Amino acid sequence: MDSVPLWVLVVALGICLLMSAFFSSSETGMMSLNRYKLRHQAEEGNARAKRVLQLLKRPDRLLGTILLGNNFVNIAATSISTIIGIRLLGDLGVLLSTIILTVLVLIFSEVAPKTYAALHPQQIAFPASGVLSFLVKLLYPLVVLINGVVLLILRPLGVRTISSQEDGVTNEEMKSIVLSASQSISPERQEMLIGVLELEDIYVEEAMVPRNDLEGVDLNDDWEEIFKQIMQSRYGRLPAYRDNLEHVEGMLHVRDVMDGLLDKSLNKEGLIRVLRPCVFVPEGTLLRTQLVNFKQQKARSGLVVDEYGDIQGLITLEDILGYIVGDLVHEGDEKNAPEIVHREERKYEVEGGMSLRQVNRELGLKLPLDGPNTLSGLIIETLGNFPTPGTEIELEGCRVRVIDFADGVVELAEVEVLVDLEDEL
Template sequence: MLFGILILMLVLSAFFSGSETGLMTVNRYRMKHMAKTGHGGAKRAADMLETPDKLIGLILLGNNLVNIIASSLATVIGIRLYGDFGVVLSTIFLTIAVLVFSEVTPKTLSALYPERIAYPAAYIYKPLLKVFWPLVYLFNSAGRGVLWLLRVSPEDAAGHSLSSEELRTVVTEAGAMIPRRHQKMLLSILDMENATVEDIMVPRNEIVGIDISKPWPEILEQLVHNQHTRLPLFDGSIDEIKGIVHMRRLLALISNGELDQDTLVSMASTPYFIPENTPLNQQLLNFQNQKRRIGFVVDEYGDIQGLATLEDILEEIVGEFTTDPLTRVKNVTMDGENSYLVDGTVSIRALNRALGWKLPVEGPRTVNGLITEQTETIPKAGTRVKIGKYVFEITETSANLIQTVRIQPPRRKPRRTRANTETEGDNA
């Protein structure tokens, strides 16, 4: 009978040890999701983990109780079988049995399969917590008193919320659970808080718009052959912006010959301005709140620096809407087998995204700015500069700007295929 009770105590000890590991290591986010879908064990486990001190108090109470009973029984059995020497034998036997069968094995199993252990255990702990609540409350109060003496507050402990970098690691390590394309989209959303509207805007010198100071036939010609859905209206300079016209509203008037300059100006909507350094995630919300799709980026003096659109921000998340890398960025052409002719005003971020490069993005935003920061001057044509593993050769400059640059990225090593390996082996 004593041996039977001893084995029962070891089994109960294994249950308390294994369930503790399972409940503490279970994926909290998966558990909350399963609880919302109606899983009873997950719901009970989530409820108890809201107050982990109570759960831990109950587990430790049960585990220590059964271990002490097992120790007493083993001592009695040892004395009855071998006298005083049986105390030593029972201590050795019980230590081995507890470590192997009640600690290492159940905890390892629970660490590997926490949900299979935690959720069934939750059905048992829920009523036990109600029965032994007075004892658990007493021991937890004593424990909190000791923590208070040590100036430790449970409320100061960190919660289970994830930082953006930790969430990035979760997405990256998800593997096959999240398709690779979806992983890129999720990581792009996380990257948006580190990017600003200047990183995706069309520079002011590349803004396509209608100059209403020009003759009407020239304006009409531009409207007819325009490829954009929305066009800015300005008077002489982009700083004199008058509004934005939607081409869909003009098509009927143009086809009927009813559009004139005054009508064009009257149909323009009020321009929307975006302060520079606005994060992309915030600007996406601003576009949504303002019911806008296009805005002009202005500096602290109110001067227009560029134009940002909703489509540009969405492309930061889902990627470019074209499959040809060279058509993703304007003013970039292939020049030879492993070199590209790039305009000095091209965005570094756009180059990295379109061509898979790893140029530094902290600091200057354009190729011109990157080179001038490196050289601390405007280099002459023919100058070669190496930044990281990329070689820049200036091909054309002006008084205040690098016009074009030839960039040579590092050569990619050819993949060693199985066929190549077999051929090399045959040649050898």
């Protein structure tokens, strides 16, 4: 090495540092990529994304190649810097070259490239994938040998293979992904995505119109009374029954008889002829499942029944979609959907019929979802008896005061939010 010019050694040292920076940034860039975005790009036909995915299928070979190359150039850089130090300063140069090289490698070959790669993984990983693919093939026998030794070392720890194994993403993890993407997803789209994911957790009884609130047509009434009920109804679909809902005979779609109602040519017999068969939905059916069932059955509503076949309420397609896009105004009635009214700082008026899941979402609370489905039900269950207007109770993260109570139901309550959940995080 004494015959090698000093400037050649300096250039070689610089090349080693650059190669070390390449391997360090490639490792961080490859491992920091968003796998879902990468897979989408590959499906769209991006050749570099496909190449990166292929490399990541065997992370043992990829990391083995990167570490082999990185260690080789770092050791070469150490040897070259030692020779330079001895030539310039003798024995003292060994110590100084070690110190200087450590600083150069740490800053320019480790921290700086890895930091940039962590912030911009795609800009590093995509261009580097071509070189890495070539090196993986070139160094394949050596890498396989090294990985075999590593596997033997890890076998006592229960490791049988070091191939890539992608874990599935749970529903809660998907929600966290959506919530963490606040900078790239608008609040409206974020809420819709969360609503779609919540269809996996919500049962029809949480979204249905309860039996006590159902409007229907009693076919045993006089025609004048039936005509009046239909014309004054807030809904476009009404269960038709005799005496009570346990004797339901079909669903009346008002649009099917609208012409006859307007020109008053319709009678009870004509109405009975246009009744549609009822769709029955078992309690405990997930909203996601029922959405698919409605599509298969080409239906838009169904009567929810318990294990004994007793009707508990009515679930409609609009009720399900309301969990995705927010409250929908039911046909012709702007005041039908339960709502939250912001009265003053941290105080809201909430209709008792609103679902606890929706209250939690709108107010950022964590009211329990394993019991009653509505705010009214939670208040009554917590008290153990029927409240009177003015009754106050403490729930998790809020104080609730009953404003209006009638017919065994809390119709309106004031909710004061006591905890700012964002400040707790």
